[in-house]
Amino acid sequence: MPLSNEYHPGGPLKQDLTVHYDTIICNYLSSAHYGTGDYQAPADWQKFYGPWYVYINKGSEQQVLADAQKVAQVKKAEWPCQWVRDTMYPTQRGAVTGTLQLGQKPASKAQVILAAPGYDIIHDRSGYVFSAETDAQGHFTVPAVRPGEYTLQAYMQGGSVTDTFVSQPFMVGDKGADLRTLQWQAPAQQVLWQIGTADHRANEFVYGGAERNYIWMTKVPENLTYIVGKSKADKDWYYAQTKPGDWNIDFQLTAAQQAKGGELQVALAGYSTGMGKKFKNAHAELLLNGQKLQDIQFENDQTVYRCGTSSGTYHLVKVPLSAAQLKAGENKLTIHNQGASLLYDTILMVQKK
Structure with missing residues (x-):
């Protein structure tokens, strides 16, 4: 069970050759398909992947699936795993919260993505990406964000606004960050x-x-x-x-x-x-x-x-x-x-x- 997608490149819409009609489970850490392209890692590059939770159960097809989904939700809520001891895996984290306003209206059901400033979400894979959706009032909560510097990108998931919003850079501490209200100028x-x-x-x-x-x-x-x-x-x-x-x-x-x-x-x-x-x-x-x-x-x-x-x-x-x-x-x-x-x-x- 992947308890977080933060280490996978490509953002929330990223796909790869991991969907099969049979019982194959693929755990792709990185790939070159679906637009990602090749990545030339610098000599000093480091990145922490995982951990993953392996869970084995038994029962009917419906029973094992329902049980696994229930366990996955519990385990995801425990992220980041406090038992991990590594300098590249911060266990003290917080949520990034805020409200996205599109013109005079809330940006309802928008996709929000956090990444380092200048980070190419599709092609880069050197860092970490976090995402969430806004609610009907434009509020968003991105949980368990690693401390560091970020920008927020957002796009609508319906309607006629085709542009992408990009915020100014901001810092996230070990208790998270409150971005308050972000104003997205609506196209006239x-x-x-x-x-x-x-x-x-x-x-x-x-x-x-x-x-x-x-x-x-x-x-x-x-x-x-x-x-x-x-x-x-x-x-x-x-x-x-x-x-x-x-x-x-x-x-x-x-x-x-x-x-x-x-x-x-x-x-x-x-x-x-x-x-x-x-x-x-x-x-x-x-x-x-x-x-x-x-x-x-x-x-x-x-x-x-x-x-x-x-x-x-x-x-x-x-x-x-x-x-x-x-x-x-x-x-x-x-x-x-x-x-x-x-x-x-x-x-x-x-x-x-």
């Missing part, structure tokens, strides 16, 4: 249309969050048309665009909306290409009404072809749209794929208020 924008929800995951789309299987990437269509106001994200948009072709989004604008212009936001829960030289230039193109806006191309995080259906490395593309690029009436946004695999979080068009 009006959503004209949106597909999906901003949560860094693809779970709301067709096959999103499905059990790992290579079949899902083969079942998505090469081409599709999504009609805003008619189509449904959970029926007509797929978790990932994996094949060469065009995915179109048809949307309507009034004359007043067209004259104001706007911004297109494409949030990706992951981005993959195939393996080998032939995929070196794999990318996707964004086109609006037949005119190219820009390319989408990122480092291969391997998520899609490793059967990931939920999340990998998050990317956010923002494209300003002028009135001249838009039409009063029907508009067509095209995502023209040329060898990439785009794992979708959300796509939306906004205007400044």
Whole structure:
């Protein structure tokens, strides 16, 4: 039983090749899959992993599972283990608490992540990462945080805010820290249309969050048309665009909306290409009404072809749209794929208020 995830790299959405259909238990301390990449450890690098609790019970399948879950909750509450004696394992710790405010409202159900200042949560694995979720009032409690210097990162798990909040650095002592109220400036924008929800995951789309299987990437269509106001994200948009072709989004604008212009936001829960030289230039193109806006191309995080259906490395593309690029009436946004695999979080068009 892993009593804490603080020593695992990648943050709360980190996945790896550890999910099996049979009775294999993998305890990955580190890996290079799902966007993490290789890590070149410096000569003097040290890190403390564990301890883990090994528990063996017996009974029916339902009994052993329920019993193990109950024991795990008890053991997790005992973290950090007071019997460990090592200078790299501080047993005197406290909670980091605070309230995250998004504009004039609480940042409800946001994901909060603590790491060292400048720490790349996806790619770095030299240090420790802690996480929690805010409640309905924006309050959060991150328990048993190692003393040290941190920044807090946060993103919403629903809605239309695609940005990430990053706090100023702060110190955590052996009794924790109270960050009081953290103010996240809400984007002054009006959503004209949106597909999906901003949560860094693809779970709301067709096959999103499905059990790992290579079949899902083969079942998505090469081409599709999504009609805003008619189509449904959970029926007509797929978790990932994996094949060469065009995915179109048809949307309507009034004359007043067209004259104001706007911004297109494409949030990706992951981005993959195939393996080998032939995929070196794999990318996707964004086109609006037949005119190219820009390319989408990122480092291969391997998520899609490793059967990931939920999340990998998050990317956010923002494209300003002028009135001249838009039409009063029907508009067509095209995502023209040329060898990439785009794992979708959300796509939306906004205007400044």
